[in-house]
Amino acid sequence: MTGPLHGLRVIELAGTAPAAFAGTLLGDLGADVVRVDRPGRPAVAADPLGRNRRRVTADLKDPAGLATLVSLAETADVVIDGFRPGVTERLGAGPEELHKLNPRLVYARVTAWGQDGPWAARAGHDITFLALSGALLDPDTADPATPPPYYPGSFVGGATFLVVGILSALWERAISDRGQVVDASAVEGTAVLAGLSRRWRETPGVHTVTAAPFYRTYRCADGGWVAVGAIEDALYARLLENLDLDPATLPGRDDLAAWPALEARLAAAFRTRDRDEWAKIFADTDAGVVPVLDLDEAARHPQALARGTFTSVAGVSQPTAVPRFSRTPPALPTPIHDTAGDSFTWKS
Secondary structure (H helix, E strand, O other), X not given: OOXXXXXXXXXXXXXXXXXXXXXXXXXXXXXXEEXXXXXXXXXXXXXXXXXXXXXXXXXXXXXXXXXXXXXXXXXXXXXXXOXXXXXXXXXXXXXXXXXXXXXXXXXXXXXXXXXXXXXXXXXXXXXHHHHHHOOOEOOOOOOEOOOOOOOHHHHHHHHHHHHHHHHHHHHHHHHHOOOOEEEEEHHHHHHHHHHHHHHHHOOOOOOOHHHOOOEEEEEOOOOOEEEEEOOOHHHHHHHHHHXXXXXXXXXXXOOXXXXXXXXXXXXXXXXXXXXXXXXXXXXOOOOOEEEOOOHHHHHHOHHXXXXXXXXXXXXXXEEOOOOOOOOOOOOOOOOOEEOOHHHOXXXX
């Protein structure tokens, strides 16, 4: 047995990144994931959204291709459908059709806006999910924030919540012996993230930390950056000590009107040394200061090396599966590989 989801049979209908990311998360944890892809589309061995799965090509608009999908679904546990609402129904492979063949099937759908409502058929991208969910406005400035580069709306709000829904439906199936449809929407998952974090920020007595000079990045002498997260009093005291700054000469930390002046003093201090010099100074000091690394540097960091956080897949560095399990650790990621639909068998 490799991974806690060993034996779980998952079909991923190739198409969108959130669906692919959900398949990767399940495959990382040991599920037998097969991607049903359209003919002619190449498989990229080093694609992190294609690892830990097999691939079958099938034209779902052709009766033979549809028959391949139906054959797989008869004994599958999960179907991941990332198409817009109504697409698989028009193909004859929607949840109603597949549940007639396999009543225990969990049919998991992830879309931009959900399966119904006036926007259900619209296209969407991460910036639109962030905007419509309330996550894009910076509450400190009331201005739109710059969207982060790792697609939290699609991958977290959409795919991660979809996986939570899949696992929840599988748990319920163990009781009822029946499958069901999981309807995940990227904008709704993003709204949960934004709403809960915003509520935390508005709790009385909690700093609005994202505007604070002790919670931001600073440029160093060599052009590199360090990140500072010295929220707690003890961390802030160590921050000033290692920067050789006397608290008596600085504006009060809780004086929001003086934050620009405090930020200027901290910025000037960090500009006196290179990034790696600061990394060494703060390495053994719990002050909430770390270097800002690129992906290659992150893979070489001592903490990552000690934990085996990264591995090589088809010659490209990729993160390993998370979280960790004491009895059923997942295997290291493997590249996507093709298999013939007419000879496909699920792993035992």
